[in-house]
Amino acid sequence: MTQDAPLLSCRGVTKRFGKVVANRDITLEVRAGQVQAVLGENGAGKSTLMSVISGRYRPDAGEIRMKGRTVSFSKPADAMRMGIGMVYQRFMLVERLTVAENIRLSAGSCGISAREANRRMAELSERYGLDVDPHRTVASLSMGEKQRAEILKLLVQDARVLIFDEPTAVLSQPEAERLFEIFNRLRSNQCGVIFITHKLDEVMAAADFISILRRGRMIAGLAPSRIESRRELARLMVGREFVLAVDKPEIQAGDPVLELENVSGKGVAGRTGFKDVSLTIRKGEILAVIGVAGNGQSSLASAITRASDSGEPTSGTIRFLGETVEAVRWNGSEAIGYVPEDRHRTGSVHGMSLAENFALTRLKDCGDGPWLDRGTVRRETAQAISDFSIRATGPDDEAGSLSGGNLQKLILARELARNPALFVAEQPTQGLDIAATEDIWASLIKQREHSGILLISGDLKEVLTLADRIAVMFRGRILEVLDALDTDAVGRIGLLMAGGME
Amino acid sequence: MDIRILPRTEPIRHKALVTALLSLGFALLAGALVFLGQGVNPLEAYAVMASGALGSLNGWAEIAVKAIPLTLTGLAVAVAATMLLWNIGAEGQFVWGAIGAGWAALYLSPSLPPMLVVPACLLFGAAAGAMWATIPAALKVRFGVSEILTTLLLNYVAIIFMEHLYFGPWRDPMAFGFPGTPIFPESAWLPRLGKTRLHMGAGVAVLAAVCLHFLLAKTKWGYGIRVSGHSPQAARYAGISAAKQTFTVMAMAGGLAGLAGVGEVCGIHYVIREGVNPGYGYDGIIVACLAGLRPALVPVYAWCSGRFSSVRTDCNPPCSFPRPSDWCSKARCCSACWFPKP
Numbered sequence: 001m002t003q004d005a006p007l008l009s010c011r012g013v014t015k016r017f018g019k020v021v022a023n024r025d026i027t028l029e030v031r032a033g034q035v036q037a038v039l040g041e042n043g044a045g046k047s048t049l050m051s052v053i054s055g056r057y058r059p060d061a062g063e064i065r066m067k068g069r070t071v072s073f074s075k076p077a078d079a080m081r082m083g084i085g086m087v088y089q090r091f092m093l094v095e096r097l098t099v100a101e102n103i104r105l106s107a108g109s110c111g112i113s114a115r116e117a118n119r120r121m122a123e124l125s126e127r128y129g130l131d132v133d134p135h136r137t138v139a140s141l142s143m144g145e146k147q148r149a150e151i152l153k154l155l156v157q158d159a160r161v162l163i164f165d166e167p168t169a170v171l172s173q174p175e176a177e178r179l180f181e182i183f184n185r186l187r188s189n190q191c192g193v194i195f196i197t198h199k200l201d202e203v204m205a206a207a208d209f210i211s212i213l214r215r216g217r218m219i220a221g222l223a224p225s226r227i228e229s230r231r232e233l234a235r236l237m238v239g240r241e242f243v244l245a246v247d248k249p250e251i252q253a254g255d256p257v258l259e260l261e262n263v264s265g266k267g268v269a270g271r272t273g274f275k276d277v278s279l280t281i282r283k284g285e286i287l288a289v290i291g292v293a294g295n296g297q298s299s300l301a302s303a304i305t306r307a308s309d310s311g312e313p314t315s316g317t318i319r320f321l322g323e324t325v326e327a328v329r330w331n332g333s334e335a336i337g338y339v340p341e342d343r344h345r346t347g348s349v350h351g352m353s354l355a356e357n358f359a360l361t362r363l364k365d366c367g368d369g370p371w372l373d374r375g376t377v378r379r380e381t382a383q384a385i386s387d388f389s390i391r392a393t394g395p396d397d398e399a400g401s402l403s404g405g406n407l408q409k410l411i412l413a414r415e416l417a418r419n420p421a422l423f424v425a426e427q428p429t430q431g432l433d434i435a436a437t438e439d440i441w442a443s444l445i446k447q448r449e450h451s452g453i454l455l456i457s458g459d460l461k462e463v464l465t466l467a468d469r470i471a472v473m474f475r476g477r478i479l480e481v482l483d484a485l486d487t488d489a490v491g492r493i494g495l496l497m498a499g500g501m502e
Numbered sequence: 503m504d505i506r507i508l509p510r511t512e513p514i515r516h517k518a519l520v521t522a523l524l525s526l527g528f529a530l531l532a533g534a535l536v537f538l539g540q541g542v543n544p545l546e547a548y549a550v551m552a553s554g555a556l557g558s559l560n561g562w563a564e565i566a567v568k569a570i571p572l573t574l575t576g577l578a579v580a581v582a583a584t585m586l587l588w589n590i591g592a593e594g595q596f597v598w599g600a601i602g603a604g605w606a607a608l609y610l611s612p613s614l615p616p617m618l619v620v621p622a623c624l625l626f627g628a629a630a631g632a633m634w635a636t637i638p639a640a641l642k643v644r645f646g647v648s649e650i651l652t653t654l655l656l657n658y659v660a661i662i663f664m665e666h667l668y669f670g671p672w673r674d675p676m677a678f679g680f681p682g683t684p685i686f687p688e689s690a691w692l693p694r695l696g697k698t699r700l701h702m703g704a705g706v707a708v709l710a711a712v713c714l715h716f717l718l719a720k721t722k723w724g725y726g727i728r729v730s731g732h733s734p735q736a737a738r739y740a741g742i743s744a745a746k747q748t749f750t751v752m753a754m755a756g757g758l759a760g761l762a763g764v765g766e767v768c769g770i771h772y773v774i775r776e777g778v779n780p781g782y783g784y785d786g787i788i789v790a791c792l793a794g795l796r797p798a799l800v801p802v803y804a805w806c807s808g809r810f811s812s813v814r815t816d817c818n819p820p821c822s823f824p825r826p827s828d829w830c831s832k833a834r835c836c837s838a839c840w841f842p843k844p
Contacts, residue, residue: 307739338739346735352728360729360740363722370721 005068007032007192008053008084008161013062015048022048024216026062030161030192035183037203038196039237040213041433043403046196049213050163053194054086055079066161081110085154086163089170089431091146093138095270099149100134103156110157120156128155128185139270143293144175151182162186164195168202169430172292173460173494180206198433200230212236234434248445253468254283256319257422257452258304263316263327267299271310274300274476281422281452286444288455288467289478292497296476297456298341301426304454306332307361308340321421334364337420337451339411341427343404347411350400354392355381357399358414365418384413388439405436412443423451429462441466460493472496563698567770568808569801571596573707574762575786576793576800577714578755582649583795584718585730585751591638591653592759593783594660595631599763601664602630604683604774607690607767608672616689623690623768624706624761631760632753634660639752643745649752661779668774682775692769703765707801710758714797727751759783 006029015023022045030036040046051057053064055073063070066082073079076086093102100121107117121134130148138146147167154162168176183206186193197203203210204224210233212220220236227233258281266273274296281287291297299311306312313327320333338361340346348357355374358381359366367373381395388409392402399407408428415423425444429437444453444466457463463470464484471481472493479496482489514520534544575592582589603623610626611619638652667683674684692701718724730737730747737744766778789807793799 307741308735309738332741340739342735345733346739349729349732349736351732356725356728359725360736363725363740367722370723372720372722372725374720 005065006030007034007067009065010049010053011063011065013049013052013059013064015045015052015057016060017048021216023052023059026213026216026218028211028218028221030194032160032190032192033187034208035187035193035195035206036209036211037207038194038211038213039198039200039203039233041237042405042431042436043215043433044213044237045216046213047165050086050165050194050196053079053161054084054163077109080154080157080159083158083160084163085157085159085161087147087150087154087165087167089165091138091150093146093149093153095139096137098135098137099132099141099152102138102149103134103153106153107156112156117156121152124155125152127189128152128182130155130182142175143170144172144178147171147179148182159191161192161194164193166196166198166431168197168199170293170458172458172497174498175292176202198431200233203233204230237434248466251284251448253285256280256282257321258454259319260304260327261317261319263303263313263318265299265303265311265313265327267296267311268302268309271299272296272476273311273314274303274473277316277478279471279478279481281454283421283450283452284448285468286448286453286455286466287469287471288457288463288484289471289473290457290460290463290493290497291473293458295473297473298426299476300473301338301341301424301454301456303327303330304332304422305336305338305424306330307336307338308346333422334418335421337361337415337418337423339408339415339423339425339428341430341456343408343411348399348407350398352399353396354385354399354402354410355395357410358384358395358417361414362418380417384410384417388413388443405432405439408432408436409439409443412440416443416447420451422454423447424454424456426456427458428455429457429459437462460497463493464490474499559696560698563695563700565805565808566704567699567701569804570701570703570707570765570769571762571782572785572789572804572807573711573801574703574758574765575782576789576804577707577710577786577797578759578762578783579786579790580793580795580797580800581714581718581727581758582751582755583731583790585727585747586734587642587748587751587755588650589635589653589752589755590650590787591635591656591783592755592762592786593779593781594653594657595634595756595759596763596766596783597657597660597664597779598630598634598756599627599760600767600774600778601627601660601667601763602760603627603690603764603768604667604672604686605630607686608683611687611690619687619689620692620702620768624764627764627768628757628760631763632757635752635756635759636749639748643748657783664774664779665776668776672774674773680775683773686768686772690768691772692765694769699770701765701769703761703769706761706765707804710761711797711801714758718797723750759786762786 008030010026010028013023013026014021026049038046038049048057052059055076055078058074065071066084071082094105097105100118103121104114104117108114125131130152132141132145132148132152138149141149151162167179171179183193207224210222210224210227211218214237260277260279263277264273264275272295277300279287289297289300302308302311303313313330316327318325318327318330321335344350349360355378359372359377366377378395384390385392385395390406390409392406402410412428428440428444432440444455447453455463455466467484469481470484470493472479474497482493484490530548537544537547575596578592578595579589603626606622606626607619610622614622634656637656638649641647641652642649669681672683674682676684692703694701718728726737726742726747729740729742730744734744762782767774771778785807789800789803792803
């Protein structure tokens with residue numbers, strides 16, 4: 001199955017940003033018909049390496065070879081021309097055009113005629129099992145369908161090496177399995193696949209070869225068969241023993257904090273709305289709403305917190321801390337802490353300092369009357385930095401300089417500082433590494449003593465670790481609310497998330 | 503000789519200062535090329551400029567006279583741009599400031615004690631400018647109309663309205679047919695420094711810049727505006743009302759530009775007539791951008807711009823050179839654009 005010269009090889013690739021060496025002397029090979037997983041913590045240099053390979057960055061040293069020939073790219077289009085295509089987490093598709101139009105658009109820029117593009121589209125979607133209706137607009141597709149459209153787009157442009165940046169982060173379990181099936185087809189058609197992931201299960205399930213990055217260096221490259229346990233893999237990644245499990249002591253659920261009765265809402269800006277949602281969240285319990293991204297969860301979170309523009313309630317009643325209001329009049333409450341899904345643009349302000357970010361949702365507590373008390377806020381921020389072991393030099397750092405995990409811990413610390421009766425966490429650990437995930441899980445469990453917690457997540461493992469009850473959401477409806485301790489019921493979650501009802 | 507180009511691994515120190523000096527250098531260089539092209543010795547020309555504008559108290563005062571309206575309109579643009587509102591309407595707000603002050607000076611002053619006439623002019627001018635600026639704010643909040651378009655177009659409406667006033671109902675019947683209002687009563691004149699034209703507006707402008715700086719840095723209101731400027735989603739998340747903010751910020755911007763108009767009619771011209779608005783509203787956009795939208799720096803850059811525009815008059819006779827200032831300020835803008843904002 002392997003040829004003499006690898007499809008793609010990197011030798012001695014080094015990339016610096018200022019003083020920071022993001023990639024140091026990296027060697028990586030992808031053979032035709034190989035699916036390679038690239039593992040590493042946040043900040044290990046995975047994304048930088050992929051950006052170098054796909055032509056977004058130029059390496060400061062080292063060389064990249066394609067089928068044995070040295071190549072050099074000054075832009076992603078150069079890499080595409082050599083057969084290297086990348087599927088980003090945020091898909092590069094024009095939302096208002098159809099799938100076919102998107103594909104013809106990018107094919108046209110490579111000199112492929114519309115007719116040829118159509119022919120290839122039909123042939124390739126058949127060969128790789130990439131079924132997605134070419135006449136639908138991208139905006140109407142599910143995340144899995146968008147991803148398949150993106151893969152098809154790259155294949156039409158003759159991609160031989162496909163790079164995926166955390167491809168399963170936005171997918172449900174069945175959709176992820178389907179993606180791995182596509183990986184198999186790519187493998188048997190002699191393509192090379194590189195995928196970045198944090199999830200150890202996926203590596204074992206899908207990869208032929210594992211490369212592990214730690215602090216910018218390639219510290220191991222090995223076949224999955226040589227790995228004895230997940231624990232060993234985690235140890236290689238983090239550099240120390242790590243077990244992803246948190247201690248969750250039993251605690252008695254208290255009074256209801258939030259009750260939704262037949263609440264419906266509409267999604268804004270193309271998001272799915274939700275219908276007839278009835279849920280109760282008590283103090284001391286974690287209720288998880290699980291679902292594949294785009295099934296109405298973000299409109300639901302928005303309707304409850306009233307702190308984003310993704311959705312608003314249209315009917316039903318909401319009872320919060322004993323007070324009942326019509327859902328349409330519900331305006332949120334000071335007593336709701338909220339960790340939004342988009343930690344970079346909604347949950348924080350990149351261009352402002354950590355201290356200023358720490359004031360974002362707590363303005364009322366940050367000084368008398370119209371004045372902003374900077375001194376107090378700085379002290380509180382410094383305290384939070386040490387309490388939550390946030391890696392930063394101090395409260396004056398810019399928020400944009402923090403890694404995703406540290407930024408998320410700051411947001412969490414701020415929302416907890418509001419001492420909320422209800423705590424809403426939306427995808428709180430999406431894209432975070434093991435260490436940060438564990439810290440955030442521990443904080444949520446601890447917060448149960450003071451609040452009811454609504455966890456909105458697409459990550460089954462997270463939900464099973466944290467939740468007391470699990471509501472499965474599909475196309476805007478809650479299909480079922482399951483007890484997390486009921487092992488039979490829990491087994492059905494994957495199927496329910498994909499809309500399957502028995 | 504072996505020359506290698508390496509990417510620098512450390513950021514430039516004192517980037518703002520280096521940027522400012524380099525852009526000044528480029529501006530002078532570009533100006534020198536233009537002078538050379540016209541057969542004028544650039545050193546001589548710069549010497550004339552220096553002695554003309556900086557050689558006397560009056561020279562300094564004339565620069566400040568230009569800098570006063572530029573500071574205020576610059577602030578009007580900068581405060582709006584801090585929350586990503588593009589106020590191209592400082593010109594119209596300036597004009598309304600002049601109208602408001604004119605009304606107070608001509609029609610309200612007889613019924614006021616003389617001491618209160620100047621404060622009334624400032625108040626009514628600022629209020630008129632603020633009122634004019636809330637029109638685009640309302641259109642934006644209610645209908646989502648781009649403020650860039652509305653503020654710009656309303657400038658022409660304001661100017662035509664002002665022309666209507668001094669050609670029509672407010673026209674001075676004793677002015678032998680020249681269009682313009684009667685001269686304002688002396689009680690409405692802003693106090694001047696000695697024999698120069700430097701008027702009290704300088705104090706107002708500097709005070710406005712200082713206040714705005716502290717409002718933005720030290721208050722919750724200013725904090726909210728900065729958050730909105732960085733990320734509207736984050737502002738929404740923090741529960742900051744975009745509608746309320748749009749109104750307060752636009753009203754404040756209009757008030758500041760209005761004060762610039764007051765300064766011109768009550769401090770310089772003492773009438774409203776053709777030429778009271780030579781485009782300070784638009785120049786304010788340049789000043790605000792050069793200052794990186796930082797209120798504290800707006801007076802500094804207004805002073806620089808004022809300095810270049812007073813050069814215009816100094817240089818014409820000795821060098822017989824048309825409008826070098828335009829070249830200088832253009833070159834300066836270009837060179838400022840080459841550098842990333844600090």
